[in-house]
Amino acid sequence: MKFTEEHEWLLVEGDTVTVGITEHAAEQLGDIVFVELPEAGTEVSKDEEIVVIESVKAASDILAPLDGEIIEINDTLTDAPGRINEDPQGEAWFFKMKPADMSELDSFMSEAEYKSFIS
Amino acid sequence: MSDLAVTPLYDLHLELGAKMVPFAGYSMPVQYPLGVMKEHLHCRADAGLFDVSHMGQVWVDGPDWDAVALGFERLVPQNVLGLADGRQRYGFFTNDAGGIEDDLMFARRGERLFVVVNAACKAEDIARMIQALGPSLTVTPVEDRALIAVQGPAAEAVLAAQVPDISTMKFMDVRNCTVDGVELWISRSGYTGEDGFEISIPEAEAERVCRALLEDPRVQPIGLGARDSLRLEAGLCLYGHDIDAGTSPVDAQLTWAIQAVRKTGGARAGGFPGAAAILDQLAHGSDRKRVGLLPQGRAPMREAVPLFDSETATDPVGIVTSGGFGPTVQAPVAMGYVPTNLSAPDTELWGEVRGKRLPVRVASLPFVPANFKR
CATH class of the missing domain: 2.40.30.110 (Aminomethyltransferase beta-barrel domains)
Structure with a gap:
């Protein structure tokens, strides 16, 4: 698993990357009450705001970690946004994408690097 | 952060794992480890403990109750004179345009008036009171007491275990209770829509009283985050947001808090800042x-x-x-x-x-x- 400075995790399987937010991010955001996901098939650019999440406290954006195409979204989150607090690094993934350039993944942090990043 | 004031309960907040944020010049707990959502639900189900020591507590004294009440009526459109001893009312300071300068609670304590105002407005409120009421009335900010709230359906049972006799209090009653030699000023009121109490405590005793309350498993500490969602669900205004110097009590649907005696045709109609504008809106709508x-x-x-x-x-x-x-x-x-x-x-x-x-x-x-x- 790879990690971004925006507190996303990226799970690489073949040419597909599954993206969610880290436990640390979910804890900082607090109880999540609303999620708006992009549509499958959307072409996105790196750092584009593609997911909106709102906690009891505030709204935040999740950025596309890479250029590419959204191929699947986890629409179970829309009706049960609280699942993001329960299992942010497992069941509550946000979307799957096909990156335009898989080599860009090399620039992200390992789990050990992310742990020291947030400490 | 060093410019922020702290309440007498600051150390206890840290010990309880609170996330502290700046609020109205104070470092205040926005949430505890339970989190905003569960704190909110806990308060509606059982009881929540809030630190509201950042709010302003003020005494107004004068030769007698009539002088104090009639003096204060020059600042607010409420019936102060008619307040029975041991009773509290909601009110607001108005400005000459008929807007709201702050909202507040005031209580009659014998010949004295006890006022609780918002933290963000308290310096201006105190200055306003001194300017309008002095020198014939004395305005004394209370600097050495904490203020806490115990709110929720279990609040009465929780507090009664520490303070005998409070069960006979009704909504908006105020009373002094002495427990182990410590004088508590208690009102049956709050900012959540739930039954509950606000308790003024000498600052040196505040932590001990809170620890005793927190020992009850029905009580959880509640931060500013849940305080905000609780009051919003209860339809209660937050000064500086839902009401301010540019909103009138009629705009804000707070006319229930202006008693008939201060309205057109009443025995003491008008006589508060912005009376002309507010009485006109009461007659014709806004x-x-x-x-x-x-x-x-x-x-x-x-x-x-x-x-x-x-x-x-x-x-x-x-x-x-x-x-x-x-x-x-x-x-x-x-x-x-x-x-x-x-x-x-x-x-x-x-x-x-x-x-x-x-x-x-x-x-x-x-x-x-x-x-x-x-």
Whole structure:
């Protein structure tokens, strides 16, 4: 698993990357009450705001970690946004994408690097 | 952070794992490890303990009650003179334009008046009172006492275990109780829509009293985050957001708090700042109203979201002044101002969130029925 400075995790399987937010991010955001996901098939650019999440406290954006195409979204989150607090690094993934350039993944942090990043 | 004041309960907040934030010049707990949602639900189900020591506690003294009450009536449109000993009322300082300078609670304690004002306004409020009431009346800020609130359906049982006799108090009663030699000033009131108490405690004793309350498994500490969602569901105004110097009590739908004796035809009609404007609005209505708003989707509509009367209208007709997710309602809730002709419950409006027009419906307040012990 790879990690971004925006507190996303990226799970690489073949040419597909599954993206969610880290436990640390979910804890900082607090109880999540609303999620708006992009549509499958959307072409996105790196750092584009593609997911909106709102906690009891505030709204935040999740950025596309890479250029590419959204191929699947986890629409179970829309009706049960609280699942993001329960299992942010497992069941509550946000979307799957096909990156335009898989080599860009090399620039992200390992789990050990992310742990020291947030400490 | 070093410029922030702290309350007598600061160390206890840290020990309880609170996340501290700056608020009205104080370092205050916004949430504890339980989190905003569970704190909110716990308070509605059992009891919550709040530190509200940042609020201003002020005594007004004079030769006798009539002098104190009539003096204070020059600042507020409430019936102060008619307040029975041991009773409290909600009120507000008004300005010459008929706007609200702050909202407050005031209580009669014998010949004295005890006032509780908002933290963010307290310096101005105290200056206002000294200027308007001195030198014939004395205005004394209380600097050496904490203020806490115990709120929720279990509040009475929880507090009665520490303070005998409080069960006979009714909503808006105030009383002094001495426990182990410590004098507590207790009112049966709060800011959650639940039954509960606010308790003024000598600062040196505040932590001990709170620890005793927290030993009861029915009690959880509650931060400012849940305090805000609790009061929003209860339809209660937050000064500086839902009411301010530019909103009148009539706009804000707070006319219930202006007693007949201060209205046109009453024995002491007018005589407060902005009386002409406010009495005129009471007679003829105002062109906008504070209303409840229920977003029809899941997206919260927060403060400053503009409201439109159609999906395509160019100019907004109103604005959200408080909004978020209501944990008890289990849906987004908001309050805001709309034109009077669009203020009927179930009126369909549109709020613009992140550039999208989303449907929102006018709703009656409160969103959660009050649970006071009348």
